[in-house]
Amino acid sequence: MSIVFGRGAPQPAPATSLRGRGSGAASGGPVFAPALGSEDRRLILALAAQQIRYGHPEEAIAFLMAMRKSGPGDPQTVKLLAAALIKAAHWAEAEVILGELSALVPRSTRISALYRSLIAFHLSRLSEASAWFAKFTARARDDDEALS
Numbered sequence: 001m002s003i004v005f006g007r008g009a010p011q012p013a014p015a016t017s018l019r020g021r022g023s024g025a026a027s028g029g030p031v032f033a034p035a036l037g038s039e040d041r042r043l044i045l046a047l048a049a050q051q052i053r054y055g056h057p058e059e060a061i062a063f064l065m066a067m068r069k070s071g072p073g074d075p076q077t078v079k080l081l082a083a084a085l086i087k088a089a090h091w092a093e094a095e096v097i098l099g100e101l102s103a104l105v106p107r108s109t110r111i112s113a114l115y116r117s118l119i120a121f122h123l124s125r126l127s128e129a130s131a132w133f134a135k136f137t138a139r140a141r142d143d144d145e146a147l148s
Helices: 038-053 057-070 075-087 091-104 110-122 126-147
Strands: 003-005 009-011
Touching: 038 057, 038 075, 057 075, 075 091, 075 110, 091 110, 110 126
Parallel strands: none
Antiparallel strands: none
């Protein structure tokens, strides 16, 4: 049931939380998330990728932040989180996450160079944006030459 406030816009019902079993749940203690199997993780990553692709990056960010906490060090999760943050225009946060991705995967990728270029551009660091974009396009030329 929704409650109507102001101009008749429906407001969402209050969120409920699922609490773990045991003494923590009964006493209002901490909420424990169940351990995720590899298939669960794969499905959540696929869902997050779909949310990013179809214009719902904020929803993907929520899933990916939880995934990052439950399984730190997964490059795929960090890469998708960076993409979601960029799509949601959270530039400073995306820059931090790309730094984390660089630590996980030392060899920088083309897409990482493009992401860094976009972030630097939106943070008004134009010379840095230009340098990253030059790295992105140089790698594109290298890839094209390797294919011929």
